[in-house]
Amino acid sequence: MSDAKKFMYINRKAPYGTIYAWESLEVVLIGAAFDQEVSLAFVDDGVYQLMKGQDTTEVGIKNFSPTYAALGDYDVNKIYIEKESLEARGLTLDDLQHLVWEDEDEDWAEKDSIRVVTSAELAEIFEQQDITLSF
């Protein structure tokens, strides 16, 4: 595992209007299957990807939002939301899905995957990555 690289996926687009959000999710799941250390950041309109209660039955597009809840099972448990992006849109953490993961080292205790961070904190986190992909 020492050769595992730190991957950061930056998500900046709303779902459905363009294919970026769905493509990102697919690439994230592929990357996670290769035992890489994966982090996700949701900024700008990307925060809309995690809105609760999405129902696409009337628009005829697949609702891929339930897939985010599976990320924890792929050991993708570092999900950063930019505070400034949420606030600009009149949103709070309560508007987003509650994403969790189970910590194997603590008897599978359920822990939150989402961390709300400031722009400055996110900039620091980006500095620590080996590879950054933007969607």
Next chain:
Amino acid sequence: MSILHTVNKSTYERDTLEACVRLAAKGGSVLLIEDGVYSAMSGGNKSSVIENAKDLSFYVLGPDIKARGLGEDRLIDGIKVVDYKGFVELTVSNDSVTAWL
């Protein structure tokens, strides 16, 4: 002459809605569709784009707000929700349609 304007981009990502509002004549109708529906939410720092455009009527496509998990209770006051049938009716009741991208 009455025009139905459609806007399909989020006002947080593009300036499409601002251009539409600036260039739409008094009494015009604006229908927000696809990612344009995010602009209809109250409480954001771009909500004022619609709130200040008092001379225009705003509509939002219901299926698109449902798809994105936005509740009707969070829409800016005065915006009417229409379904696909309502979209067609707006198209028919106006003289022409301008689709802003």
